[in-house]
Amino acid sequence: MLSADFGRLHEATTMLNATPCDWLHIDVMDGVFVPNITFGLPAVEAVARSAKKPLDLHLMIVHPEKFIDRLAEIGAFLVCVHYEACDHLHRVLQHIHAKGMKAGVAINPATPVSVLEDILYEIDVVLVMSVNPGFGGQQFIPHSVEKVRKLKEMILRAGTQTLIEVDGGVNRQNARLLTDAGADALVAGTAIFRAPDPAAEITLLKGL
Numbered sequence: 170m171l172s173a174d175f176g177r178l179h180e181a182t183t184m185l186n187a188t189p190c191d192w193l194h195i196d197v198m199d200g201v202f203v204p205n206i207t208f209g210l211p212a213v214e215a216v217a218r219s220a221k222k223p224l225d226l227h228l229m230i231v232h233p234e235k236f237i238d239r240l241a242e243i244g245a246f247l248v249c250v251h252y253e254a255c256d257h258l259h260r261v262l263q264h265i266h267a268k269g270m271k272a273g274v275a276i277n278p279a280t281p282v283s284v285l286e287d288i289l290y291e292i293d294v295v296l297v298m299s300v301n302p303g304f305g306g307q308q309f310i311p312h313s314v315e316k317v318r319k320l321k322e323m324i325l326r327a328g329t330q331t332l333i334e335v336d337g338g339v340n341r342q343n344a345r346l347l348t349d350a351g352a353d354a355l356v357a358g359t360a361i362f363r364a365p366d367p368a369a370e371i372t373l374l375k376g377l
Contacts, residue, residue: 321351
C-alpha cells in the first residue's frame, strides 16, 4: 500500500480486493527507525474498513510493542516487527501471538539470517528486506536471492513452518528468482501501482 495514492486509499483497497493478491501489505513508518513517515493507526483503520484481504502490517518503528494491542483490535492478520528495533524480540513475538495474530520478523539488508536461528520456532514469517527500509521505488539488492536461499535452508534444518516474505524492488524480473530460492510471499508496490493495469500485473506476478 506504500505505493498507492494516499488520497485514494479506499479505491486502491477496493481494486486489490478484486485481484488474486493474498494479503494487503501496509508499511508503518515513524521517521525514527527509518527516515520517513507513512501510515499511522488512523490510515490503517481506514484501509481495514475497506479490506477483504488479510492485513499484513510491517512496523518500521521503534518500540513496536506499544501498538500490538491496537493492531489486534483493528483486525491485523500478521504483524511484522524489525529484529533491529526490538530489545526483547521473544517477548514481542509472544505478545503478538497472545493477541491471536501471526508474528513476523523483518531483517534489514545488512542483517544476516543467522540472527534468527534460535527463535525461528516463534516466527510465522521472516520478512527479508531486499532494499533499505524507508522508501518505495528503490532498486532490488541482488544478494537478497542468496539470502533467501540461506534462510530456506535454515528453516528446513529447524523443521519449522516459517514462511519467507520478500519486500523491496520486487517485480516481474526477479519474482521467479526469489520463489525458486524459497520465498513464499512477495511484496510488490511500485511494480503494481505504476503498472498500466495494476490488477493484470498482480495476476502476472502470481503466475510466475
